[in-house]
Amino acid sequence: xxxxxxxxxxxxxxxxxxxxxxxxxxxxxxxxxxxxxxxxxxxxxxxxxxxxxxxxxxxxxxxxxxxxxxxxxxxxxxxxxxxxxxxxxxxxxxxxxxxxxxxxxxxxxxxxxxxxxxxxxxxxxxxxxxxxxxxxxxxxxxxxxxxxxxxxxxxxxx
Amino acid sequence: xxxxxxxxxxxxxxxxxxxxxxxxxxxxxxxxxxxxxxxxxxxxxxxxxxxxxxxxxxxxxxxxxxxxxxxxxxxxxxxxxxxxxxxxxxxxxxxxxxxxxxxxxxxxxxxxxxxxxxxxxxxxxxxxxxxxxxxxxxxxxxxxxxxxxxxxxxxxxxxxxxxxxxxxxxxxxxxxxxxxxxxxx
Numbered sequence: 001x002x003x004x005x006x007x008x009x010x011x012x013x014x015x016x017x018x019x020x021x022x023x024x025x026x027x028x029x030x031x032x033x034x035x036x037x038x039x040x041x042x043x044x045x046x047x048x049x050x051x052x053x054x055x056x057x058x059x060x061x062x063x064x065x066x067x068x069x070x071x072x073x074x075x076x077x078x079x080x081x082x083x084x085x086x087x088x089x090x091x092x093x094x095x096x097x098x099x100x101x102x103x104x105x106x107x108x109x110x111x112x113x114x115x116x117x118x119x120x121x122x123x124x125x126x127x128x129x130x131x132x133x134x135x136x137x138x139x140x141x142x143x144x145x146x147x148x149x150x151x152x153x154x155x156x157x158x
Numbered sequence: 159x160x161x162x163x164x165x166x167x168x169x170x171x172x173x174x175x176x177x178x179x180x181x182x183x184x185x186x187x188x189x190x191x192x193x194x195x196x197x198x199x200x201x202x203x204x205x206x207x208x209x210x211x212x213x214x215x216x217x218x219x220x221x222x223x224x225x226x227x228x229x230x231x232x233x234x235x236x237x238x239x240x241x242x243x244x245x246x247x248x249x250x251x252x253x254x255x256x257x258x259x260x261x262x263x264x265x266x267x268x269x270x271x272x273x274x275x276x277x278x279x280x281x282x283x284x285x286x287x288x289x290x291x292x293x294x295x296x297x298x299x300x301x302x303x304x305x306x307x308x309x310x311x312x313x314x315x316x317x318x319x320x321x322x323x324x325x326x327x328x329x330x331x332x333x334x335x336x337x338x339x340x341x342x343x
Contacts, residue, residue, distance in 0.1 A: 006319070018303055040327075043326075043327065043330045044323070044326050044327070044330070046330060047326040047327075047329045047330040047333065048298075048326060050279060050333065051279065051283075051294065051298040051329070052298060054275060054276045054279040054280075055191055055279075055298050055299055057272060057276065058187070058190070058191050058194065058276065059187050059190075060186040060187050060189075060190030060191075060203075060204065060207060061204060062183075062186070063182050063186045063190075063204065063207055063208055063211065064178075064179050064182045064183060064186075066204075066208050067178070067182055067208050067211045067212055067215075068175070068178075070208060070212050071212060071215060071216070
């Protein structure tokens with residue numbers, strides 16, 4: 001069974017011309033004598049060619065200018081696209097909570113509320129510690145991400 | 159994907175902008191395709207690919223210039239991709255995303271058929287289990303060999319071979335099912 005799996009796995013290298021002539025000959029010989037692997041190889045090659053054909057037509061626009069611009073002018077706390085809606089939600093929620101808390105204080109004006117909030121945000125983003133920033137996050141966001149370094153945290157992703 | 163360019167890799171590690179340009183131009187298609195599979199839209203795919211390069215360049219001190227740059231870059235991309243998949247387990251993407259509006263001229267039909275086919279294939283890839291998705295992506299979107307894929311994903315070579323085989327089998331079954339249901343419509 002393992003031999004059959006190994007043979008099928010070799011098809012990828014064979015299709016990409018990365019198989020040595022000796023291994024290619026062994027593969028050919030096995031397929032000629034094994035109807036089960038031959039049928040599996042046919043399906044494998046069909047899928048392989050479909051994927052190869054479809055994907056080779058997908059080309060990216062030039063990205064260098066955008067990458068350079070982002071390195072020269074990094075956006076504060078920028079996350080890749082998947083995180084943006086979550087950040088937006090947290091920001092809105094924090095505004096609502098701060099306003100609710102402050103407006104419940106007697107004798108306070110709207111201008112004072114705005115001033116207080118502005119100072120809070122300023123402190124958090126500029127003077128605050130990493131711990132203070134992470135206190136805004138759900139606990140699972142502070143977990144390690146499985147990145148290449150064992151010390152990887154959310155900070156490394158953003 | 160070409161052979162290793164050690165001089166460029168050393169300059170990339172040192173923060174050289176021309177080396178960065180070379181790296182971006184060499185690998186942008188691979189990361190764009192990967193992003194397209196995650197997000198289903200060209201603009202987001204472009205954004206994802208840029209994220210990979212920015213992330214890698216900003217953390218290039220973690221790269222060991224004595225080793226090839228390519229697998230390290232794909233490790234960075236795979237980790238960003240895994241992070242995305244983890245956060246978007248239940249995301250549904252329409253197979254029609256990115257298709258042109260109706261009213262396409264007849265001469266554009268061939269191109270449209272190609273795009274439809276691409277969308278269907280990418281949609282099927284998105285439906286596969288992530289462990290198969292990432293191996294197929296490394297092999298087909300990025301053109302990595304099996305050994306490079308194993309290195310990038312930090313998996314034993316045997317595991318990569320077995321996932322590639324099973325992933326293609328799963329893709330084939332799904333593709334055949336879709337073709338049959340399309341023929342009956």
